[in-house]
Amino acid sequence: xxxxxxKSFGLIETLIACTILIMISGAVLAINVILxxxxxxxxxxxxxxxxxxxxxETVRVVRETNYVDGNDSTNWNSLVCDVGAxxxxxxxxxxxxxxxxSSCSIPNMNGRLFLFPDRSSTGMIKRAFGTEYSIxxxxxxxxxxxxxxxxxxxxNSIKAVAVVEWNSRGKQHKVELREVxxxxxxxx
Numbered sequence: 359x360x361x362x363x364x365k366s367f368g369l370i371e372t373l374i375a376c377t378i379l380i381m382i383s384g385a386v387l388a389i390n391v392i393l394x395x396x397x398x399x400x401x402x403x404x405x406x407x408x409x410x411x412x413x414x415e416t417v418r419v420v421r422e423t424n425y426v427d428g429n430d431s432t433n434w435n436s437l438v439c440d441v442g443a444x445x446x447x448x449x450x451x452x453x454x455x456x457x458x459x460s461s462c463s464i465p466n467m468n469g470r471l472f473l474f475p476d477r478s479s480t481g482m483i484k485r486a487f488g489t490e491y492s493i494x495x496x497x498x499x500x501x502x503x504x505x506x507x508x509x510x511x512x513x514n515s516i517k518a519v520a521v522v523e524w525n526s527r528g529k530q531h532k533v534e535l536r537e538v539x540x541x542x543x544x545x546x
Contacts, residue, residue, distance in 0.1 A: 398526070399531075401487060402487065402489055402524060402531070403531070403533065405491070406491055406524060406531070407535070409484065410493070410521070410522045410534070411520070411535060413457075413493055413494075413495055414535055416471055417437060417458075417495065417539065418539070419471055420437050420458075420470075420471050420472060420473065421434055421437065424436055434541045434543065435448045435516055435539075437449050437473050438472065438474070438475065439459075439464060440474075440475060441463055441464065441474075442475075444464060445464065449495075449497040449516070451497050451516070453496055455475075455479060455481060455494040455496055456473040456474060456476055456494065457474055457481055457494050457495065458472075458482070458495070459471075459472060459474045460472070476494050480492055481493050481521075481523070489524050489525075489526060491522050491523070491524045492523045493520070493521070494521055495518060495520055496518075496519045497516055497517065498516075498519060499516075499517065500515035500539075500540075502515045515538055515540040516539050517536055518537050518538075519534060520534070520535045520536075520537075
C-alpha cells in the first residue's frame with residue numbers, strides 16, 4: 359500500500375512569508391507617512407502664499423483708497439498709520455516691518471485700512487490648519503529709476519515685500535512675494 363504524502367508549509371516557509379508580508383506592509387506605511395507629510399507641507403505653503411497675496415492686496419487697497427479719500431495730507435504712498443507719531447506716512451525702506459490693520463485713531467482716518475509699524479517684530483499671527491503663521495510687510499527701493507536719490511519715494515514707485523513665516527516639524531519656512539507699487543495716477 360502506498361501512502362499519500364501531504365504537502366504543506368513548514369515552519370521556515372511560513373516565517374519567510376510573514377517576513378515578506380511585514381516588509382511590504384512597512385514599505386506601504388512609510389510611503390503613506392511621506393505622502394501625508396508632503397501633503398501637509400504643500401497645504402501649509404499654499405496657505406502661506408495666499409496670506410502673502412492677501413497682504414499685498416491690502417497694500418494695493420490702501421494705495422487706491424488714498425487716491426479717493428479727498429484728504430490733502432495723504433499721498434498715494436501714505437500707507438502707514440503711525441499712531442505714536444500722530445500721522446499717516448510713507449513706509450520706511452530700511453527693513454522695518456509692518457502689518458495690515460483697520461483701527462487708525464488719527465482723525466478722519468478711522469475705519470480705513472492701513473499698515474501699522476510692527477513694534478514687536480512678530481508680525482500679525484494667524485492660525486490655520488493647526489499652524490501659526492507670522493505675516494508682515496517690508497518695503498524696498500523699487501529699483502525702477504536707481505539714478506534718483508532716495509529711489510522709491512522720488513520716482514513714484516516702491517517695492518512691497520510680503521513675508522509669511524511658519525514652523526513645521528521643527529523647521530522654519532518662509533514665503534516671500536514682491537510687488538512694485540507705482541503712482542499710476544501721476545499723469546491723470
